[in-house]
Amino acid sequence: MHNNLKIIKDLHYQDLSFLTKDISEYISKNCNMKAADRVAVKLNLVGPFEPQKAATTHPEVVRSVVEALLPLDCEIVLCEDISEENVLEVTGIKELIKDYNLKFYNLRDYGYESVLVEGIEYMYSSLIESCDIVISVPKYKNHMLTDFTGAIKNMYGCISRKQRKELHKFIDAGDFANIICSIYSIRIPDLIIMDSIVCMEGMGPSLGEPRHLGYLVLSTDGVFADYYMSKLVGYETENLQVLQTAFKRELTKSQIDDLKMIDCGFQDKEENFNRVPVYIGKYRKKYMDMLKRTYKVDDSLCIRCGACVDACPFHAITLKTIPEFDRDKCALCTCCMELCPTNAINYKK
Ligand code: SF4
Numbered sequence: 001m002h003n004n005l006k007i008i009k010d011l012h013y014q015d016l017s018f019l020t021k022d023i024s025e026y027i028s029k030n031c032n033m034k035a036a037d038r039v040a041v042k043l044n045l046v047g048p049f050e051p052q053k054a055a056t057t058h059p060e061v062v063r064s065v066v067e068a069l070l071p072l073d074c075e076i077v078l079c080e081d082i083s084e085e086n087v088l089e090v091t092g093i094k095e096l097i098k099d100y101n102l103k104f105y106n107l108r109d110y111g112y113e114s115v116l117v118e119g120i121e122y123m124y125s126s127l128i129e130s131c132d133i134v135i136s137v138p139k140y141k142n143h144m145l146t147d148f149t150g151a152i153k154n155m156y157g158c159i160s161r162k163q164r165k166e167l168h169k170f171i172d173a174g175d176f177a178n179i180i181c182s183i184y185s186i187r188i189p190d191l192i193i194m195d196s197i198v199c200m201e202g203m204g205p206s207l208g209e210p211r212h213l214g215y216l217v218l219s220t221d222g223v224f225a226d227y228y229m230s231k232l233v234g235y236e237t238e239n240l241q242v243l244q245t246a247f248k249r250e251l252t253k254s255q256i257d258d259l260k261m262i263d264c265g266f267q268d269k270e271e272n273f274n275r276v277p278v279y280i281g282k283y284r285k286k287y288m289d290m291l292k293r294t295y296k297v298d299d300s301l302c303i304r305c306g307a308c309v310d311a312c313p314f315h316a317i318t319l320k321t322i323p324e325f326d327r328d329k330c331a332l333c334t335c336c337m338e339l340c341p342t343n344a345i346n347y348k349k
């Protein structure tokens, strides 16, 4: 197996004490880190979801990463773009910050700089750009729009929220995969430590079901890490637009032989993982049209705050007694679900 990929299996969040040693060894072997380096640790905190929902990077994985970094004497820049005050508390990250007396950096507070990729100007996080090392700590999940989310998609959060809203207009076409890959290409992380211990199957990225798989994926190549997990849960990777675009644009450090080696040696497949149906072309549009008609707001949870109305890039929500959706305008971007502070938006099962 390619020496930059390390898979640790049979893990449970209740007992990760030994992980710190594994992560430390992996960092020293694969990362040229010096004392006083600024090290961005980019989490996936998509919204105010409790750790057991499997929507966000689990705090115990973050704890192991922090403990591996502390003896290295670097500056730990624990960061993500969060929109709600309560995200840190609900996801369990606030307690961890307190335990280690760390500072949390909300990317939106540190400004953005313009970066041009393939003719599109992105407003990219100045904080991430200022770091010497970037460690991405994503969660592997299903994603109804992009099929899955992991290492590549985790860097999407590094552009301004305003622009993320605007870019959702590319969702319908396969262009969105290109956008995600462009953003990933701006600052390819030095290391990936992907939380795949409990993943999200079903209606990811925020409304699916947790599924224990027990894996931690360490890699110097995010495309390879995503490829590995997507294979593991049984996706036909040749149909995954984000992965195929990343390969086409040569955003991987891996060689075709590395992939073949994984394909041949794959005996651990989680065949019954509840994957999102992967459609391409006109079938994809039909599927999305069907899906967007299943949105509903739980009246008992909705506090009528209007956050979903503000979040919607397509002006598809009107706040009446409860929010109402214009299904023809909706592009199924999931912004409203991710930003609802009470998780009141869901699908009719
Ligand atoms: S659905 Fe959620 S975001 Fe929208 S108004 Fe209700 S509580 Fe607020």
Ligand code: SF4
Residues within 6 Å of the ligand: 311, 312, 313, 314, 315, 316, 317, 325, 329, 330, 331, 332, 333, 334, 335, 336, 337
């Ligand atoms: S209604 Fe929700 S899912 Fe649909 S476009 Fe608006 S924010 Fe996105």
